[in-house]
Amino acid sequence: MTTMSDRYQPPLSPTRPTMRHVAxxxxxxxxxxxxxINDEAGVSEATRQKVLDAIAQLNYQxxxxxxxxxxxxxxxxxxxxxxxxxxxxxxxxxxxxMEDALGARGIAVxxxxxxxxPKREQAIIAAFLGRRVDGLVLTPIAKNQAYMIPEHSRxxxxxxxxxxxxxxxxxxxxxxxxxxxxxxxxHLLMHGHTKLAYLGDRxxxxxxxxxRRGFLEEVGGAGIPTSALPVxxxxxxxxxxxxxxxxxxxxxxxxxxIFSSQNxxxxxxxxxxxxxxxxxxxxxxxxxxxxxADMMDPGVTVIAxxxxxxxxxxxxxxxxxxxxxxxxxxxxxxxxxxIQRGSxxxxxxx
Amino acid sequence: MTTMSDRYQPPLSPTRPTMRHVAxxxxxxxxxxxxxINDEAGVSEATRQKVLDAIAQLNYQxxxxxxxxxxxxxxxxxxxxxxxxxxxxxxxxxxxxMEDALGARGIAVxxxxxxxxPKREQAIIAAFLGRRVDGLVLTPIAKNQAYMIPEHSRxxxxxxxxxxxxxxxxxxxxxxxxxxxxxxxxHLLMHGHTKLAYLGDRxxxxxxxxxRRGFLEEVGGAGIPTSALPVxxxxxxxxxxxxxxxxxxxxxxxxxxIFSSQNxxxxxxxxxxxxxxxxxxxxxxxxxxxxxADMMDPGVTVIAxxxxxxxxxxxxxxxxxxxxxxxxxxxxxxxxxxIQRGSxxxxxxx
DNA sequence: GCTGGCCTCGACAACGATGTCATAACCGAG
DNA sequence: CTCGGTTATGACATCGTTGTCGAGGCCAGC
Numbered sequence: 034m035t036t037m038s039d040r041y042q043p044p045l046s047p048t049r050p051t052m053r054h055v056a057x058x059x060x061x062x063x064x065x066x067x068x069x070i071n072d073e074a075g076v077s078e079a080t081r082q083k084v085l086d087a088i089a090q091l092n093y094q095x096x097x098x099x100x101x102x103x104x105x106x107x108x109x110x111x112x113x114x115x116x117x118x119x120x121x122x123x124x125x126x127x128x129x130x131m132e133d134a135l136g137a138r139g140i141a142v143x144x145x146x147x148x149x150x151p152k153r154e155q156a157i158i159a160a161f162l163g164r165r166v167d168g169l170v171l172t173p174i175a176k177n178q179a180y181m182i183p184e185h186s187r188x189x190x191x192x193x194x195x196x197x198x199x200x201x202x203x204x205x206x207x208x209x210x211x212x213x214x215x216x217x218x219x220h221l222l223m224h225g226h227t228k229l230a231y232l233g234d235r236x237x238x239x240x241x242x243x244x245r246r247g248f249l250e251e252v253g254g255a256g257i258p259t260s261a262l263p264v265x266x267x268x269x270x271x272x273x274x275x276x277x278x279x280x281x282x283x284x285x286x287x288x289x290x291i292f293s294s295q296n297x298x299x300x301x302x303x304x305x306x307x308x309x310x311x312x313x314x315x316x317x318x319x320x321x322x323x324x325x326a327d328m329m330d331p332g333v334t335v336i337a338x339x340x341x342x343x344x345x346x347x348x349x350x351x352x353x354x355x356x357x358x359x360x361x362x363x364x365x366x367x368x369x370x371x372i373q374r375g376s377x378x379x380x381x382x383x
Numbered sequence: 384m385t386t387m388s389d390r391y392q393p394p395l396s397p398t399r400p401t402m403r404h405v406a407x408x409x410x411x412x413x414x415x416x417x418x419x420i421n422d423e424a425g426v427s428e429a430t431r432q433k434v435l436d437a438i439a440q441l442n443y444q445x446x447x448x449x450x451x452x453x454x455x456x457x458x459x460x461x462x463x464x465x466x467x468x469x470x471x472x473x474x475x476x477x478x479x480x481m482e483d484a485l486g487a488r489g490i491a492v493x494x495x496x497x498x499x500x501p502k503r504e505q506a507i508i509a510a511f512l513g514r515r516v517d518g519l520v521l522t523p524i525a526k527n528q529a530y531m532i533p534e535h536s537r538x539x540x541x542x543x544x545x546x547x548x549x550x551x552x553x554x555x556x557x558x559x560x561x562x563x564x565x566x567x568x569x570h571l572l573m574h575g576h577t578k579l580a581y582l583g584d585r586x587x588x589x590x591x592x593x594x595r596r597g598f599l600e601e602v603g604g605a606g607i608p609t610s611a612l613p614v615x616x617x618x619x620x621x622x623x624x625x626x627x628x629x630x631x632x633x634x635x636x637x638x639x640x641i642f643s644s645q646n647x648x649x650x651x652x653x654x655x656x657x658x659x660x661x662x663x664x665x666x667x668x669x670x671x672x673x674x675x676a677d678m679m680d681p682g683v684t685v686i687a688x689x690x691x692x693x694x695x696x697x698x699x700x701x702x703x704x705x706x707x708x709x710x711x712x713x714x715x716x717x718x719x720x721x722i723q724r725g726s727x728x729x730x731x732x733x
Numbered sequence: 734g735c736t737g738g739c740c741t742c743g744a745c746a747a748c749g750a751t752g753t754c755a756t757a758a759c760c761g762a763g
Numbered sequence: 764c765t766c767g768g769t770t771a772t773g774a775c776a777t778c779g780t781t782g783t784c785g786a787g788g789c790c791a792g793c
Contacts, residue, residue, distance in 0.1 A: 049537060051779055062743035067781060075741060092533045097513045098448040098459065099779035102748040109448065111493070111514065119494070120479035122472065129470035132496055141510055143461070144469070144494045146482060160491055163447045164461065183442045187399060303678060324673070328653060330680050401749055412773035417751060425771060449749035452778040 050091040059087035070095055101165065111141045112351065113161030115154065115171035118146040123296070123321065123340050124172075127194065130344025131170065138352065140167070151175035162189075168351045172196055176237075190354035192347045196239045197364060204350045205364040206343050210240050210320075211247030213336040213369030214294065217318040218251035220334070220371055221290040226316060226381050230263040230281055230288035232274060232302060234295045241266070244294040244320055263288060274301025282309055289381035290316035296323055303329065316379040318371075327374050334377025337370045400441040409437035420445055451515065461491045462701065463511030465504065465521035468496040473646070473671060473690050474522075477544065480694025481520065488702065490517070501525035512539075518701045522546055526587075540704035542697045546589045547714055554700045555714040556693050560590050560670075561597030563686040563719030564642065567668040568601035570684070570721055571640040576666060576731050580613040580631055580638035582624060582652060584645045591616070594644045594670055613638060624651025632659055639731035640666035646673055653679065666729040668721075677724050684727025687720045 056063040061080060068076050069084040076084075087093070101109040114131060116124035132142050143166065145157045154174045158181065161169065168190035179200035185191065191198075193205040221229055231248055234241035245264065253259045263281055268274040274293065278301060281287065293299040299319030306312040313331060322337035346365055371377075406413040411430060418426050419434040426434075437443070451459040464481060466474035482492050493516065495507045504524045508531065511519065518540035529550035535541065541548075543555040571579055581598055584591035595614065603609045613631055618624040624643065628651060631637065643649040649669030656662040663681060672687035696715055721727075 053779080056743095063779090064743055064745095064781080065741085068742085071781085077741065080741080094509065094513055096515060096779055098515055099452055099748090100781065102449055102452070102750090102779080103781040104748090105782075107748085109514075118479060119469065119482060120472070120475040122470075122475075125470040125472075125475045128494070129468060129496060132469060132494070136495070136507075139510070141493050141495070141514060143491050144478070144482070145486070145491070146479060157486075159444065160489070163444055164459075164491060165446060165448055300675065300678075307678070323675075325650065325675055325679075328650075328657070328679065329675075403749080406773095413749090414751080414773055415771085418772090421751085427771065430771080446749055449778090450751065452749080452780090453751040454778090455752080457778085 049096075050093045051096075052093075054091055055084065055087045055093045058091060059083045107165065108167050108355075109165045110139055111143060111164065111166050112168040112170065113143045113145070113158070113164075113166045115145050115147055115157055115161075115169070117172055117174075118148060119144050120146070122323070123338065126340030127344040127347070130341040131348045134345055134348030135352070147172065147174050149174050155180060158184075168192070168355055170194060170347050170351055173198055190351055192350045192354070194343055194347050202362045204354065204362045206346045206350065207364060207366060208240070208338045208343070208369050209366050210243035210369075211250070213338075213371075214244040214247035214292070214320060215251035216369070216371050217292050217320065217336050217377075218248045218255075220318060220373075220377055221292065221316055222252070222255050222257075224290075224316065224378055224380050226288075226290035227257055228286070228288045228290070228381070229257075230291045231265070232268055232277060232281075232291060232293045232298050233264070233266045234298060235269050236266045241294055248292055248294075268298050268301070271297045271301040271304070274298040275304045276301075278302040278305035279308070282306070282311060282315065288315070290318075290379075293317065293319045295319075296321045299323070299333065299335075303333065312376075314379065314382070316377055316381075318377040320369075322372065326372075329374075329376070331376045331379070332374030334374045335372050337372050339367050339370070342367045399446075400443045401446070402443075404441055405434065405437045405443045408441060409433045457515065458517050458705075459515045460489055461493060461514065461516050462518045462520065463493045463495070463508070463514075463516040465495055465497055465507055465511075465519070467522055467524075468498060469494050470496070472673070473688065476690035477694040477697070480691040481698045484695055484698030485702070497522065497524050499524050505530060508534075518542070518705050520544060520697050520701055523548055540701055542700045542704070544693055544697050552712045554704065554712050556696045556700065557714060557716060558590070558688045558693070558719050559716050560593035560719075561600070563688075563721075564594040564597035564644065564670060565601035566719070566721050567642050567670065567686050567727075568598045568605075570668060570723075570727055571642065571666055572602070572605050572607075574640075574666065574728055574730050576638075576640035577607055578636070578638045578640070578731070579607075580641045581615070582618055582627060582631075582641060582643045582648050583614070583616045584648060585619050586616045591644055598642055598644075618648050618651070621647045621651040621654070624648040625654045626651075628652040628655035629658070632656070632661060632665065638665070640668075640729075643667065643669045645669075646671045649673070649683065649685075653683065662726075664729065664732070666727055666731075668727040670719075672722065676722075679724075679726070681726045681729070682724030684724045685722050687722050689717050689720070692717045 052063045052066045055066045066084050069081050097110055101107055118124060128144055135142055143161055147154050151174050170192045172195045173193055177200035178198050181201055185201045191203045193203055195207055197205045229252060231245060233245050236242055249259045265277045268277055291302055293302045302317060306315055318334045320336045322335045326333040326335055402413045402416045405416045416434055419431050447460055451457055468474060478494055485492055493511055497503050501524050520542045522545045523543055527550035528548050531551055535551045541553045543553055545557055547555045579602060583595050586592055599609045615627045618627055632655060641652055643652045652667060656665055668684045670686045672685045676683040676685055
């Protein structure tokens with residue numbers, strides 16, 4: 034009687050089996066193995082089975098990287114994703130959405146954090162290109178991306194997220210920053226505020242500038258002079274924002290409503306408000322949603338971005354470019370959404 | 384006068400330059416180009432310069448994947464990282480720490496999310512192996528990892544994080560779950576509680592079981608019978624936890640202190656406490672720290688894990704294995720830390 | 734029985750790099 | 764001036780795969 038253990042058992046070798054081994058075991062040529070693996074036509078069912086058996090027996094696995102060397106189009110089935118930081122919740126959501134969309138196509142994602150460092154941006158892009166990624170999705174930091182022109186002209190698929198590219202033309206997927214900030218302003222105005230203040234991030238970040246512009250334009254459009262409106266920029270961490278808010282709120286003529294242009298700035302402002310016991314008296318709208326915002330006291334009203342949608346859209350555009358779409362680059366806008374939770378609906382003192 | 388524009392400008396071709404192109408332009412053999420790029424000895428300074436010039440002129444970049452085909456050891460300078468989800472803050476912190484540690488060695492990271500799906504675990508591992516990663520760091524989901532034995536016996540460097548492997552022997556880096564949960568219990572006991580409750584995650588997750596064990600052992604060790612202590616398991620999302628907590632707190636003899644074994648469970652419990660107006664009367668200690676925990680009312684006392692340290696340690700172990708360390712596998716423990724913020728220091732009613 | 738066409742299948746080159754090894758050039762010693 | 768040894772360099776095979784192309788087998792049609 035023939036048992037499993039009678040069958041040829043390959044020695045557990047420290048080297049991975051290759052197509053040659055499979056071919057030898059199945060008694061066919063390596064090209065036939067390749068055909069079976071890639072589901073190409075022109076292999077008889079009997080041969081196919083023999084090959085599949087050999088593959089199973091040897092635990093063979095295709096070497097994608099070796100294949101990409103020869104394959105038409107040189108696809109490596111991997112892409113690079115450059116984010117401010119993989120540990121930033123907003124970025125992480127985008128990452129997740131992209132991973133899902135690309136994973137469905139068998140594409141693996143290299144992820145990396147930029148930390149607002151233009152040198153890192155270039156180094157990481159170089160590292161990814163050296164691994165022959167099929168495309169790049171990135172949040173640019175550097176003042177411009179002209180250094181990518183060689184790749185760009187080689188038609189490397191690229192999608193910029195959150196910020197638009199400078200110096201090269203490529204697809205971009207962004208939040209309607211100015212519109213969203215405008216909505217925040219309108220919301221506060223509608224609740225009767227006239228003494229507003231703006232607390233913002235570094236002005237070398239495009240989105241920060243957009244948010245400021247949108248906010249101020251909306252306020253100005255409502256007939257409120259913006260020249261006297263406190264605008265504090267370049268708050269890049271929680272502590273800086275807290276200090277700025279403390280100072281602002283302790284000033285002679287403090288605002289009755291604050292718009293903070295980014296998560297960490299919102300957190301710092303919340304702390305300052307609480308320290309001064311003003312958290313239920315001064316209105317606050319923050320740009321960007323965050324976990325437990327509804328559990329704060331009061332709940333924090335925000336302009337929520339939709340990172341998953343940004344991720345999905347970016348993946349979609351990247352895949353389209355990889356598949357050869359050569360329409361002129363476009364910027365896709367993902368609308369933001371105002372979520373009322375209490376802090377933004379506080380009215381000014383009578 | 385010779386200007387830059389007099390220099391030979393390569394036509395912007397749609398194909399990437401290779402070593403052959405560089406060699407041709409520099410008037411040397413491709414092996415010499417390889418030597419220059421890899422900083423091998425035996426190239427005269429004059430030749431080196433010629434090659435470097437040609438590289439700069441053509442904007443040449445080494446193809447790491449092609450090189451790895453032939454290179455000794457076949458290093459691809461990439462590793463795979465499998466996490467519950469790249470968008471989970473705890474995972475994202477680990478990811479970030481690993482990226483930094485590995486990036487310093489020129490190693491790129493493929494990241495993927497498992498979503499507690501054993502099938503996904505296997506599929507992603509296969510995808511990464513097909514890309515010939517130099518190593519794997521993973522949070523296992525599947526009941527056991529015996530399916531990785533072929534890779535394991537080929538000495539593929541592997542490090543398990545957060546949970547220990549079953550079915551294969553490999554390094555692991557974990558939090559002292561039982562000890563941490565014990566600390567939570569001791570803390571609550573010390574504050575005078577005798578009516579405790581445990582709200583936990585799915586029991587098929589090793590860490591959840593460890594935390595439960597640690598908690599109950601500490602309570603039992605203090606002479607309090609654990610048989611009557613409410614233990615509610617398998618709470619895997621915020622809403623389930625909220626419901627469970629509501630029910631528990633509305634029962635005839637409600638606990639005066641609750642230990643929640645995971646972030647989402649903590650959030651659900653917080654909601655329930657707030658809804659019932661008990662947030663300042665019932666003590667709460669949660670396992671795992673979270674953003675703004677100190678901004679809650681009251682601040683939430685937690686057993687904080689140290690994801691950055693876990694990430695750093697995992698990277699260190701992975702690199703050691705890649706570099707040939709063949710000591711017997713070990714489990715490394717990263718201690719947790721109790722952070723007092725108010726909710727855990729609430730005393731039971733007199 | 735021969736021809737032509739289809740279907741299977743494998744030999745071989747090539748992808749871009751690196752390891753091996755041979756060779757040319759050069760040097761100082763005898 | 765020759766010889767042995769060192770240094771610089773390139774030809775070539777090779778890594779694991781896929782594209783090209785030709786060979787052989789089989790069958791229908793004449």
